[in-house]
Amino acid sequence: MSETDRIEKSIELKAPVSRVWRALTNHEEFGAWFRVKLDGPFVLGQVSTGHITYPGYEHLKWTAVVKTMEPERLFSFTWHPYAVDPDKDYSQETPTLVTFTLERIPSGTLLRVVESGFDKIPAGRRAEAFRMNDGGWAEQIKNIAEYLARDA
Amino acid sequence: MTRSAAALKTSASVFAALGDETRLSVLGRLSTGTPQSISRLTEGTRLSRQAVTKHLRVLETVGVVRSIRAGRENLFALEPKPLDEARKYLDEVSRQWDDALGRLKAFVED
Numbered sequence: 001m002s003e004t005d006r007i008e009k010s011i012e013l014k015a016p017v018s019r020v021w022r023a024l025t026n027h028e029e030f031g032a033w034f035r036v037k038l039d040g041p042f043v044l045g046q047v048s049t050g051h052i053t054y055p056g057y058e059h060l061k062w063t064a065v066v067k068t069m070e071p072e073r074l075f076s077f078t079w080h081p082y083a084v085d086p087d088k089d090y091s092q093e094t095p096t097l098v099t100f101t102l103e104r105i106p107s108g109t110l111l112r113v114v115e116s117g118f119d120k121i122p123a124g125r126r127a128e129a130f131r132m133n134d135g136g137w138a139e140q141i142k143n144i145a146e147y148l149a150r151d152a
Numbered sequence: 153m154t155r156s157a158a159a160l161k162t163s164a165s166v167f168a169a170l171g172d173e174t175r176l177s178v179l180g181r182l183s184t185g186t187p188q189s190i191s192r193l194t195e196g197t198r199l200s201r202q203a204v205t206k207h208l209r210v211l212e213t214v215g216v217v218r219s220i221r222a223g224r225e226n227l228f229a230l231e232p233k234p235l236d237e238a239r240k241y242l243d244e245v246s247r248q249w250d251d252a253l254g255r256l257k258a259f260v261e262d
Contacts, residue, residue, distance in 0.1 A: 005167075007245050007249055013257055014261050019260050033255040035255070081245060113253065118241075118245075119168060
């Protein structure tokens with residue numbers, strides 16, 4: 001695995017492992033912080049569906065397959081990052097794998113997140129991600145310009 | 153092929169070319185910025201000249217490395233732009249994970 005195949009994150013949470021596990025694997029709680037409205041609970045080996053609730057992206061679908069659920073230790077799913085076209089079938093693309101690992105530490109929980117498999121994403125999909133990013137920045141600059149003009 | 157289509161194809165190839173730890177170690181040696189010969193790239197490693205040559209050709213094909221003729225020898229140098237593009241994509245994903253985990257922290261610690 002290479003540096004350009006994966007994203008690794010870790011964060012210390014001042015909350016018990018059981019609390020973090022519930023936030024990850026209860027579909028309503030997961031939806032609250034990840035910003036996705038899920039159609040039903042996560043079930044091992046099954047497809048999870050719903051749509052994104054991040055402001056401005058409410059039209060985007062969520063489709064993931066739950067791969068691992070080892071209570072209070074390991075939760076993983078595969079998904080298609082930046083699946084931005086609601087009418088397009090992304091199922092033929094190789095998904096990335098997102099893995100959450102929980103570990104008890106004195107102050108609460110150490111959560112590690114790894115998303116891997118970027119080597120398999122088609123080039124066109126990365127372009128979509130870049131365009132979204134560029135659009136976001138252009139919009140922010142426009143907002144700043146309007147704000148400054150108001151005070152001029 | 154349009155310019156953008158060619159660029160996209162190259163970008164995909166960059167990720168694939170980087171998906172090999174040996175090739176990454178070769179790139180690491182080139183990242184000092186000084187063009188290097190195959191002999192120099194094999195020094196201190198278990199790699200044969202043939203193995204290094206093979207990896208360099210893959211990297212050259214996708215535009216991450218370029219070769220420079222120097223007398224009777226070829227030197228190889230890092231071409232940063234394709235790597236920068238690959239990195240930018242992952243930086244964006246990385247930033248989104250930072251945002252999501254920040255929300256999770258606020259969620260479970262309240």
